[in-house]
Amino acid sequence: MQVLLGPRQIGKTTLAVQIKDALKIESFYISADTATLQDIVWLETQWKIVREKIRKKPGLLIIDEIQKISDWSNMIKKLFDEDTQNKVNLKVILLGSSPWLMQKGLTESLAGRFEIIPITHWNYNEMHSFFNWSLDKFIYFGGYPGPVSFANEKNISRWLNYINDSLIETTISRDILLMSQVNKPVLLRRLFQLGCSYSGQILSYQKMLGQLQDAGNTTTLAHYLELLNGAGILAGLNKYANHKVRSRSSSPKLQVYNTALMSALSSKTFAEAKKDKGFWGRLVESAIGAYLINEIRGTGIELYYWRESNMEVDFVLKKGDFVTAIEVKSSLKKERLSGLEAFEKAFKPNRLLLVGNSGIPIEEFLKTPIEHWVSK
Secondary structure, three states: OEEEEOOOOOOHHHHHHHHHHHOOOEEEEEEOOOOOOOOHHHHHHHHHHHHHHHOOOOEEEEEEOHHHOOOHHHHHHHHHHHHHHHOOOEEEEEEEOOHHHHHHHHHHHOOOOOEEEEOOOOOHHHHHHHHOOOHHHHHHHOOOOOOHHHOOOOOHHHHHHHHHHHHHHHHHHHHHHOOOOOOOHHHHHHHHHHHHHOOOOEOOHHHHHHHHOOOOOHHHHHHHHHHHHHOOOEEEEOEOOOOHHHHHOOOOEEEEOOHHHHHHHHOOOHHHHHHOHHHHHHHHHHHHHHHHHHHOOOOOOEEEEEEEOOEEEEEEEEEOOEEEEEEEEOOOOOOOOHHHHHHHHHHOOOEEEEEEOOOEOHHHHHHOOHHHHHOO
């Protein structure tokens, strides 16, 4: 089985349908993403209908939003093993927009029966190649292909509504709140809003609680941040350290997966964002972080930040023993190369990178495959 994992609105279904149309075998597409949610009986019935239709011919079954079905992995295992035993030539593609829930089901029941293909937010190279976007347009509007037709100043209200209603609200309400136990949904929503406002900045859980003015605790916040990360919209990067325990106990550096989320929640138009030098600087750094956090999916590369006293390194990539430290320098940021120098003395990284002014041009960095930065 092939499993396409990734957040909403990045083209998983479109990709699967293109595969369906390109193959010269009988193909079927079903979706569990309905208002009432489908159940396990529906899944078994649909699978058996497809079996009957293909008989001894090869066939393809695409199941979208499979994680919405309770106990789906055990039923898939049963049906898949029956087909294997009876030599039914049915290929299966599973799609899911909640990677955390999907991987939980896969590892619990389907070991050895699947291959995960991560589908990430579109990067600058893709948006530039397909839609001829400039770097500035990508930094503000991010990597969502769906609303491209109204990603401009003339239709900015439609674009903002699309991101807020069709993406943010749907992801939080259907991929997180509906599928996970969240005792404080208002707190989770506020945490997401805070994360977008502070993307690219390090914020302790205690400071978050103070900003959110909620009676929650740090453990709850850490859990909710994991849920947002699992949905592919907001992450908390750990501090780089020699020991993983120290790394995991650090204050997180908040990072959006797509800068469109920052822009939409700011309510600033493209023109207003460009004029606000402080906001634009944060967008630039978050665009670099979004590129890194999306590109490491499925590569074995780890992403961190580093800070000690007033010295900081924006991002640290680690693949095996190879370590690359990255400093982003926009025209708005003060020079703080002392962070790279201190990091080099402490950890002896294999590579130091300065991205932006006086360093690697941002456009060049975003167009380069991530493997290039963690190899000799």
